[in-house]
Amino acid sequence: MAQNRRPLLAFLTSRQQRDALLVNAVLLVVCFFILLPIAATLLISFKQDADVVRKPPVIFPCDTPTAAFDLTACRWSVEGYLRVFLAQPSETSPLGFAINGRMLKIYLPNTMLYALGTSAAVVVLASMSGYAFSRFRFRGHNFLLNFILAITGVPLLTNLLGLYQMGAVLRSLPVPIYEDRIFIVTVYAGFFLPLSVWIAKGFFDAIPRELEEAALVDGCDRVGGFLRITLPLATPGLMAIFLLTFVNVWNEFLAGYLLITKNDLKPAMFGMYDFLGQNLINAELVAAACVIVALPTVVVFLLARETFFQAMVEGAVKG
Amino acid sequence: MILPTALVLLAIQVYPALYTLVLSVQTRRPAGWEFVGLRNFARLLNSAAFVESVGHTVVFLVGYTVLTLVAGFVIALLLNVKGALSRFYMTLFFIPWVLADIIVGVVFRLLVLPDYGLLAGILQNPALFPPNGLSILTADAARPWIAGFPFPPSPAMIYLILASAWRALPFTTLLLLAALQTIPTEVLESARIDGANTWQTVRKITVPLILPTMVVALFSLTLGGMNGVGMVFSLTSGGPGNSTEVISYLLYSIGWNRLDFGGAAALSLLIGLVNLALIMGTLRITRLQHEAH
Known part of the structure; x- marks a missing residue:
């Protein structure tokens, strides 16, 4: 095994490893497209109503009147989740609220x-x-x-x-x-x-x-x-x-x-x-x-x- | 020790199947069930809804199986390359597989929501889809090339095929990858030494060697596609018009919307016969494979 080991710098000259690099890059792209619908659903679930119904749709709710993307201005929201939970104050529940969804x-x-x-x-x-x-x-x-x-x-x-x-x-x-x-x-x-x-x-x-x-x-x-x-x-x-x-x-x-x-x-x-x-x-x-x-x-x-x-x-x- | 299993299988698998057979030659009247011979089958086979749904099912199955198999094979080939981080990618690829078909339907529906969906910008662009952009779940199919056969399919059908293939892709890929890994590297290597290029090696060596697995995958996709119905419920509900009413959805609407239990029993039996043929085919191939080894 030891005598077969190539020097570290031969990494990019070995054909097999160049192929592997290429294949991994292609797979990464495939992965991106496969996971796109899931990512889109996750993104929508954390938007507020006003950002969901925008025309044209925005991918990230992070735009401001001056910048197309501003990380500090993101309007993430758990409104959707809260409305699925429908938590309401309750006197009988030990937590002080009851989930009614x-x-x-x-x-x-x-x-x-x-x-x-x-x-x-x-x-x-x-x-x-x-x-x-x-x-x-x-x-x-x-x-x-x-x-x-x-x-x-x-x-x-x-x-x-x-x-x-x-x-x-x-x-x-x-x-x-x-x-x-x-x-x-x-x-x-x-x-x-x-x-x-x-x-x-x-x-x-x-x-x-x-x-x-x-x-x-x-x-x-x-x-x-x-x-x-x-x-x-x-x-x-x-x-x-x-x-x-x-x-x-x-x-x-x-x-x-x-x-x-x-x-x-x-x-x-x-x-x-x-x-x-x-x-x-x-x-x-x-x-x-x-x-x-x-x-x-x-x-x-x-x-x-x-x-x-x-x-x-x-x-x-x-x- | 086997008795409890055998009893459950008798009660849930064998008895209802025989019961369906009995119901298929009866019809429900206010006074009770009445024997009608083969009239349920005649009624079913002569109904326009049945004939149309067979057409939709054929279009769906061909699109779905071909798309899934080709994409699954290509991805499996890539994952099988030495040095590919296949474990990592398999984990990510497999997430769609654990999602329920109802959920997948909803996810894909959210993508094309008119005006607001992520893909709405592309689909509603009149330059790409003249003249007015495309509303994928409500647009009608183009005029069929052959009268009575739903081809070209409606945009909703194409989208249903895409969503179904997306969900079936991981399992198919896993199956094909497992088969690819049984091919000895020496075989591929010697082909390369003999001067074969990648395309020739794939076509002349890889494909013939994993053909049995491909046929097994084809049968299992057909079986799942013909009997899976959740995605139709949450994505299209059979519409627009009846353009995505496949046979499994028709069974639901005959049985539980129209409450025509005799007709639904007859249709269950017909689908069951096709299922049986597919299962027998699969068993034959796997048996032949085991004997060959």
Whole structure:
């Protein structure tokens, strides 16, 4: 290695490195254009109404009568956010104010509940069946596995009508067993399970079974071996399943809109759609709502991006 | 251990699919459901809305898949160059992927808001778009070249394709990049030594080697594009006129605006059959790939 190292000044004369520099420059430009719509939304969300409705539009609200751009004169504003929050003084709340915007008060907590609930359910079910598929051979093993692979790609859309009518039938039963929240979480679990089972199986396959056998020899029982040896090793995989499901449920729109009957139980994407209909003329309000609703998934992704890439390549290669 | 998973899948995937099949040959009357044989299908296939929405879907899918695949392939090639900061760029490129399609629709709508949107200055410039500038979400399509087929598409459709491609680009790029990384560098190097230039290497070696992945990506884009509907809701609502009413949006309007559940069941079944064909195709290709390795 050492004798191959070039002197530092040869940097720009090496063809390969010049190519790399060029490629990085091109990628930077591509990146700029790809992120432009997001940047525009962020900018709008921090403008005040008077700057949003200017003709022609200004990119930065930083112009003065004398200068086109003056950093000290920027009129950034959180007006849009405040109007989404709709915070009002309240005597009963411990903070002294209450948030009355439907997006934060109703829709986002609903979505959080559905996303966390579904992810937890999917992780438990997928790790159980993924482990079984990975470790045991049983009657119907391959048939079931192939069946799950085949329905991995099935989109929700074509089942919506059946599910909707199923919900109607369940609601009309004389025994009140129907509950919007349980129903939607079950539906989401059913749709995000197949891929998760495959991802879980892949992760369990990668853990040598000798480790478990050694634990058995050392006096652990099967359940103990699974809980103490295999499960901790599979944690990154289960984390990937959890996060992938979380983002998928968070972003789902049509099932949450159509299958949930009570308006107060509908998720944030419905809230967003509803909000758009009422506020399209107030761009800074709509943009602020977008940022608030999208922020959790973006943050989750940025914190755990390697986990996402790994899970996605795993999922894409399998099915 | 598999029982709970199997039960959930039976209840949420298998049973509703069979139920849809049963509903597709019935219609809802005040007294209850009544058997009508294949009349729902006949009604659907003869309706102008269905025929038009198939046209819109075809235009959308061709534009969307071609644009996404070409752009994804080019970006994947760039990211695969030695020395490219691919990890850094992948992180930035991937942000659109975690945004919901409803949100993407809103974001793109804000860009072209009449008068105030960031792109309004360009689009409303009469010199660029004579005679009066272009209002992208309300302008009508030009006269179709072939009567009955919506080509050239309306500006709103083109914009819908762009927004959809923007959201699908990261995943496609990741898929293609993963495939590119499986090509041994020796193969490319020996081609170079034999005197092939970059274009020849890409066309004669890279593309044939990752063709299976490209087809998988094509199928998965088609599947997502045909069944994804959120962006239509928040960007165009099927308009102007019905120029962006794709088949998934038609399913929603038949089922939940007109409350024609029999017709919606029939349409679900037709879309489901196409989905099934795409999924089977994907499975076949991935299986062949696994056997080849």
